[in-house]
Amino acid sequence: MIFIIKVNNRELEWYEGMTIEDIFKIKNYTWTKIIVKVNKQVIDEENYKITIVNDGDDVQMLHLLAGG
Amino acid sequence: MDINKLKEGRKLLKEFKYDLGSIEKGYTNRTLYVNISENKIESKEVTPLMKEKFIGGKGFGLYTLWHGTTPSTKWNDPENEIVISGGPVCGITQYPGAGKSLVCSISPMTDIPIDSNVGGYFGPYLKFSGWDALEVQGKAENDIVVFIDGDNGVVRIEEAPLEAVDSHVIAEQLTEMYAENEADKRNISVISAGTAAEHSRMGLLNFSFYDVRRKVQRFKQAGRGGIGTVFRDKKIKAIIIKFSNVKGDLNNAVDKAIINKAGLKLHKEMHYLDDKQNRMRQVGTAYSQEIMSAYDLLPVMNFQYGGHEDVKKISPDVFKNNYLTQGMADGCWYGCSMACAKTADGFELLTGPYKGQKVTVDGAEYETLAGCGSNCGIFDPRAILEINFYCDTYGIDTISYGTSMAFVMECYERKIINKEFTGGLELKFGNFEDSIEVLHQMSRGEGFGLILGQGVHRMKKIFAEKCGADPDFLFDIGMEQKGLEYSEYVSKESLAQQGGFGLTNKGPQHDEAWIIFMDMVNNQIPTFEDKAEALYYFPMFRTWFGLYGLCKLPWNDVTPANNKFTSEPAKIPEHVQNYLDVVYGVTGKKLNTTEMVRESERVYNFQRIFNIRLGKGLRANDKIPYRSAGPVTKEEYEARQERFDGQLKEILNYDVEGKTTEEKMAVLRKHRESQYEKLIDAVYKRRGWNSNGVPTIERLKDLGMDLPELIEVVKDMQ
Structure with a gap:
């Protein structure tokens, strides 16, 4: 059985113990200004490594605009 | 001297x-x-x-x-x-x-x-x-x-x-x-x-x-x-x-204290946050080079691709560690603590009339690095700085030059033009030596430089007439619209950004709307109405900076620590409030965010009607080259086959099994081109324009822009 979470409203395969930091690696997100919310709750950058996401969670990783 | x-x-x-x-x-x-x-x-x-x-x-x-x-x-x-x-x-x-x-x-x-x-x-x-x-x-x-x-x-x-x-x-x-x-x-x-x-x-x-x-x-x-x-x-x-007596209060501002307060707040953000965010003070706008490549947004070889493994050779730290001087006064006006105008000092030129001289190069900024670097297949930082210097001193726009040279290089590699036509120059991707000679020819007014200096729009016609090239193919790969070359982002996977480039007043320049992340990565604006709202708000908001004499970069190249807790973090509400405070402080005018956008909208519609007055500014002029929306060639499609096949299956329920690349490309193209037309409909409606892109008199009245000279231009086009 495949478990799914949503990242930016798109499905991502989930596994037990998956952290926010893991999602950054899977998605190859390297932008410098990303706001992370799990089920609408803001997660601080220093907690990415220890924040575990659960099956069915709604994760938002909002890349902010930049540039002139 | x-x-x-x-x-x-x-x-x-x-x-x-x-x-x-x-x-x-x-x-x-x-x-x-x-x-x-x-x-x-x-x-x-x-x-x-x-x-x-x-x-x-x-x-x-x-x-x-x-x-x-x-x-x-x-x-x-x-x-x-x-x-x-x-x-x-x-x-x-x-x-x-x-x-x-x-x-x-x-x-x-x-x-x-x-x-x-x-x-x-x-x-x-x-x-x-x-x-x-x-x-x-x-x-x-x-x-x-x-x-x-x-x-x-x-x-x-x-x-x-x-x-x-x-x-x-x-x-x-x-x-x-x-x-x-x-x-x-x-x-x-x-x-x-x-x-x-x-x-x-x-x-x-x-x-x-x-x-x-x-x-x-x-x-x-x-x-x-x-x-x-x-x-x-x-x-x-x-x-x-x-002018010899610059002081901080020459504008005779109404309320200096409120300006000072907003300024101090931003200076602190810059001090504490810039090193963790965009590093504008260290490397300027070039900070995003590698990141754009990672997101498949960096133009490579005439916008065919969005990334390249050699981009690390022109990364911001390569410039910082080898070329850019640090800790100097790099603000282009007094009081700018963002100080992003980076400089390579004592740079020795290897070509051209100033060969051997040591000069100061202003840059390279992101657009120059992408346009004259990766988009031309040039991944040598030294070469890019030399192009940057000569473009500046010869008075040439690095974006138009880079995008034009990238177009020429693709035409050369596809044998649309040859060495005889270029006067012996081998203009393949990555050839710095021959391509900078074109720049020197532009300065001297001779050779192939005279052709490249016409820009992509006119080169398409020249190559079709003189070299027998297929005009339709040239239209697809020539990255210009309204006669202006695209600035340096790949918009293939963001319909909203296709509109961000295509539905501009002056031509495809990112300063109106850069909404690729909102659309492609964040998936925040999934419907046509959502995209239209973004293509209403951001172009109007960003126009506003140019009405008051402000730079956009301090708005969004550093963000307050608490921005993530706001309801609309993409707009950076605290910085918007700073601008309202600063305008009040200088002029005494109390604006809110709605009035701010309406101020821009008046000028934006004026410019649209100015275009119409000169015979453009209509729907036909908002058509975009297909390369900005999807893969033109088999190589482009096959380089991202998994993505494109997946979209055909998921979005169009199209069975890709057993289909040739050409068949799949045709289906994808039909879909993407129809999406762009639907986007135009939605954006025009949101902006108060009719289906031909003409501002309605009703909208002009609502904005207080029903000036006789404007009504005269649009009255028969309603």
């Missing part, structure tokens, strides 16, 4: 003396008109209507240009104008990024108005010298300079036969000539173009600011749309301004 000899060549054509006047709430309430055909100089009044509906900056530029020209004016007609205006906030030193001016003219590339924003000291000095705008009209018989003495209230037009044309030389000559001593050099700002601006359509203007630490004139560029070409066509070598 014998300054006395240069002076001996001068001949005074006109001298105009004026009262220095005063600045009240950010306005001098008059503009300076200089006609170089008739050698006429006069002061014009700024009317209440101008201030109410056009604000300043780009608004004043477009308004003045409209009234100085006719529906049949071409870029090289004497009546075409170059208008420079800062705006009411321009010149304050308490809030970062407040030294911008906007330059407007009818463009040699697009044949419609172009606006280009620029830093440097000229804009603020113009206001402090007594003028809200400078309007230059006419065409001189011989090379001239215009000198504005803001200390003594004198304007002069002089013939200047002996001065150089290339910017890094003439700026030094004129600074030396007009400054009384070393300390006085910071009081001089020079506008110049360059030799290649004389022989191409993509000429730019360099606006100087004197770097007291490096002891050299540095430049910021009004780059887009060929205003430098207009400048040299008018036989202007330079416009010089001198």
Whole structure:
């Protein structure tokens, strides 16, 4: 059985113990200004490594605009 | 450099003396008109209507240009104008990024108005010298300079036969000539173009600011749309301004305390957060090079691809560690703690007329790195800096040059053009030596440089006529729209950004809307209505900076620590409030966010109607080259096959099994082109335009822009 979470409203395969930091690696997100919310709750950058996401969670990783 | 000899060549054509006047709430309430055909100089009044509906900056530029020209004016007609205006906030030193001016003219590339924003000291000095705008009209018989003495209230037009044309030389000559001593050099700002601006359509203007630490004139560029070409066509070598008493309160602001408060808050953010965020103070706008590649957004080889493994060779740290000097005064106006104008000092040139000289290179900025680097397959930092330097001093827009050269290189590799046609130059991707020779040819006015200098729009026609190329294919791969070359982002996977480029007034330049992340990565604007709302709000909001004399970068290249807790973090609400406070502080005008956008919308619609007045500005003119929306060639498709196949299956329920690449490309293309048409419908509706892209009279009335001259243009097109 495949478990799914949503990242930016798109499905991502989930596994037990998956952290926010893991999602950054899977998605190859390297932008410098990303706001992370799990089920609408803001997660601080220093907690990415220890924040575990659960099956069915709604994760938002909002890349902010930049540039002139 | 014998300054006395240069002076001996001068001949005074006109001298105009004026009262220095005063600045009240950010306005001098008059503009300076200089006609170089008739050698006429006069002061014009700024009317209440101008201030109410056009604000300043780009608004004043477009308004003045409209009234100085006719529906049949071409870029090289004497009546075409170059208008420079800062705006009411321009010149304050308490809030970062407040030294911008906007330059407007009818463009040699697009044949419609172009606006280009620029830093440097000229804009603020113009206001402090007594003028809200400078309007230059006419065409001189011989090379001239215009000198504005803001200390003594004198304007002069002089013939200047002996001065150089290339910017890094003439700026030094004129600074030396007009400054009384070393300390006085910071009081001089020079506008110049360059030799290649004389022989191409993509000429730019360099606006100087004197770097007291490096002891050299540095430049910021009004780059887009060929205003430098207009400048040299008018036989202007330079416009010089001198103002000697810069202070923080010259705008006679209504409430200095509120400006100071907003400024201090932003300075602190810059101090504490910039190193963790975009590192603007270390590497400038080039910080995003590798990141864009990782997201498949960096143009590679004429926008065919969005990333390349060699991008690490031109990463920001390569420049920082090997070329850019750190800890210097890199703000292009006083008080800007973002200080993103990075510089390579003591850079030794390997080619061209200045070979062997050690020079200061302003940059390279992101657009130059992407346009003249990865988009041309050049991943050598040294080569890019050399191209950057020569583009600047020759007066050439690095975006138009980079995108044009990338187009030429693809045509060369596809054997659409050959070595015979290029005069022996092997213009393959990555060939720095032969491609920079084209730049030198542009300066000398010879060879293939004359062709490249026409830009992509005209090269498509030339290659079809002279080389028998398929015009449809050239339309697909030639990254220009309205005659202007695309700036340097791959928009294939973001429908909203296709509109962000395609539904602009002046042509595909990212300064109206950069919403790729919102759309493609964040998936925040999934419906047509969502995208239309973004393509309403952001272009209007970003237009606003150009009305007041502000730089956009401090708005969104650093963000407050608490921004993540706001309801609309993409808009950076705290910074928007700062701007409302600053405008109140200078002008006494209390705006809210709705009124802020409406101010822009008035000028935005005016510009759209200006385009229509000149025969463009309609739906047909908003068509985009397919490469900006999807894969044109088999190689492009197959390089991202998994993605495209997946989209065909998921979005269109199309069975890709057993289908050829060509069959799949055709289905994808039909879908993407229809999506763009639907986007246009949604955006036009949101902006209050009819299905042909014409502003409705109802909308104009709602905005208070039902001016007789505008109604006259649109009344039969409703």
